[in-house]
Amino acid sequence: MAPHSQFLAEKKCAIVACPFSGGQPKAGVDEGPMHLLEAGLVSQLEGLGWKVSFDGHHQFEGISAADDPPIGILKNPRFVSRVSEFVANVVGKHIANGELPVTLGGDHSLAMGTISGTLSKYPEACVIWIDAHTDINTVESTESGNIHGMPVSFLMGLGSKVEEFSWVKSILKPENLVYIGLRDVDSGEKKILRDNNIKAFSMHEVDKYGIGKVVEMALDHVNPDRNKPIHLSFDVDALDPSVAPSTGTPVRGGLTFREGHYICEAIYETGLLVAMDLMEVNPSLADAVSVAQTVAVGCSLLRSALGETLL
Ligand SMILES: NC(=[NH2+])NCCC[C@H](N)C(=O)O
Ligand SMILES: [Mn+2]
Ligand SMILES: [Mn+2]
Secondary structure (H helix, E strand, O other): OOHHHHHHHHOEEEEEEOOOOOOOOOOOHHHHHHHHHHOOHHHHHHHOOOEEEEEEEOOOOOOOHHHOOOEOOEOOHHHHHHHHHHHHHHHHHHHHOOOEEEEEOOOHHHHHHHHHHHHHHOOOOEEEEEOOOOOOOOOOOOOOOOHHHOHHHHHHOOOOOOHHHOOOOOOOOHHHEEEEEEOOOOHHHHHHHHHOOOEEEEHHHHHHHOHHHHHHHHHHHHOOOOOOOEEEEEEHHHEOOOOOOOOOOOOOOOEOHHHHHHHHHHHHHHOOEEEEEEEOOOOOOOOHHHHHHHHHHHHHHHHHHOOOOOO
């Protein structure tokens, strides 16, 4: 058995709960993990036969804003960097322990940590990034300075280097990344995708080919022999706002409920999943019904990625 399939055979996972919002300006995304867990995520995964370890919500001490002035246009750079570095170590330790890390965000800047953690154990791993956005802005291209729009560029070593982030190894190769669900890509990011030959399936391709074919083409690109570990990074805003309303940067025209779940089911079926992120659930945005709906869909995406089937 290939070493990375040990997770699916032994069915041990670890919840990495990250109440963190420093990569973007809206309060509340730090409460995502608490809501997902209060909705019963642990027992739902146990119901699928997983042994779930959960060592509580990680406590991230905020560096006071006074000690964390912007670097260039980047906001909260030290806070984001230190939290991601911590998360990278936690994720790496869980993998070394034989536990598949399931990281609950928090904003998507955390993926700098989670993917660094996965690549530290599996340098050959591929990343499947499900999102309305590419989150690949560089220091030069970002217009917002929100680091949740930038983690992929750091992981790939694109753009000029920021000393504060020197711990990031930037070993993600462009050919090991694929996107699905895109529909709000900044013009600077479009150029980065072209210049680096990064494979991306926007909603246009989902409409054209259907989600089944898109997932197959995405896997053919990053994992042609179906033998490399997969890190799945799922931003809940990939889903249409009618499906997942409670998120900080919603964009209309997104994945349906079934398309989102299909992606997770198909990746589980490969037997190659070694880590998953579910990011950007923000329970303070929208009304109580919308929040409950978004949290429920977050839990069910995670269940699908961990083996829940319809029959
Ligand atoms: N993880 C997210 N929701 N990212 C949204 C990024 C939006 C925009 N491209 C930016 O860089 O600010
Ligand atoms: Mn997004
Ligand atoms: Mn994102």
